[in-house]
Amino acid sequence: MSQWKQIQQLETRLLEHVDYLYDDNFPMDIRQGLADWIEAQDWDTAVSDEPMAAMLFKNLLSQLERVRLQEQVFLQRHNMKMIQQHLQLKYSSNPVSMATVISSCLKEERRILSSACMQEQGPLEKSLQN
Amino acid sequence: MSQWKQIQQLETRLLEHVDYLYDDNFPMDIRQGLADWIEAQDWDTAVSDEPMAAMLFKNLLSQLERVRLQEQVFLQRHNMKMIQQHLQLKYSSNPVSMATVISSCLKEERRILSSACMQEQGPLEKSLQN
Numbered sequence: 001m002s003q004w005k006q007i008q009q010l011e012t013r014l015l016e017h018v019d020y021l022y023d024d025n026f027p028m029d030i031r032q033g034l035a036d037w038i039e040a041q042d043w044d045t046a047v048s049d050e051p052m053a054a055m056l057f058k059n060l061l062s063q064l065e066r067v068r069l070q071e072q073v074f075l076q077r078h079n080m081k082m083i084q085q086h087l088q089l090k091y092s093s094n095p096v097s098m099a100t101v102i103s104s105c106l107k108e109e110r111r112i113l114s115s116a117c118m119q120e121q122g123p124l125e126k127s128l129q130n
Numbered sequence: 131m132s133q134w135k136q137i138q139q140l141e142t143r144l145l146e147h148v149d150y151l152y153d154d155n156f157p158m159d160i161r162q163g164l165a166d167w168i169e170a171q172d173w174d175t176a177v178s179d180e181p182m183a184a185m186l187f188k189n190l191l192s193q194l195e196r197v198r199l200q201e202q203v204f205l206q207r208h209n210m211k212m213i214q215q216h217l218q219l220k221y222s223s224n225p226v227s228m229a230t231v232i233s234s235c236l237k238e239e240r241r242i243l244s245s246a247c248m249q250e251q252g253p254l255e256k257s258l259q260n
Contacts, residue, residue: 019208028208078158
């Protein structure tokens with residue numbers, strides 16, 4: 001199961017933390033629309049590798065274009081175009097910045113999932129782990 | 131049938147004109163989510179009536195809050211919150227500006243629908259009208 005699918009199964013209190021991770025810097029529509037592709041890329045390395053960040057930025061835009069062209073719903077197609085234009089303006093001269101944002105969001109999601117997992121374990125399992 | 135429903139039945143070429151009407155000034159998510167409510171308000175009068183524009187702005191935010199609280203899908207709920215914050219920042223000190231944008235979009239939609247209607251009529255009907 002993708003990390004994003006696990007995230008969406010969290011209880012409301014933890015989902016609120018996820019809610020705060022996403023804004024114009026990394027629209028949640030992208031996180032959801034390209035969930036598997038995003039999780040398959042090495043954003044952590046791209047944070048300190050400008051050519052790799054530039055390549056990932058270019059590939060992300062291609063992925064968005066593919067999704068937009070397949071989209072049948074007018075509103076969703078429009079929103080996808082808005083997001084493409086927004087990302088072009090924001091990151092085309094600084095793709096490392098985009099890699100940094102995405103890397104950080106994915107790490108924070110893993111931290112939230114991990115804390116949810118710990119809460120689900122009873123006192124016995126926790127003491128065994130310690 | 132609401133004006134917005136008629137818009138969505140237009141052919142792709144005309145939908146592209148509608149596409150250009152909507153951006154951060156008036157997100158299409160609002161146009162779709164509150165279609166009937168938006169079409170029932172008198173935005174044309176509010177353009178030159180500041181207290182009325184302020185009341186419509188307040189009511190629009192209430193409508194969005196109602197939609198957000200009813201929304202079951204995490205992504206849509208998040209997007210609705212983003213839009214609420216964006217509109218608060220953009221129009222709370224200038225609600226007339228919002229009324230002007232919405233009034234203009236609705237008029238432009240009617241113009242596009244009217245041109246589509248004229249194109250559907252055959253040469254005979256056109257000559258009869260003239």
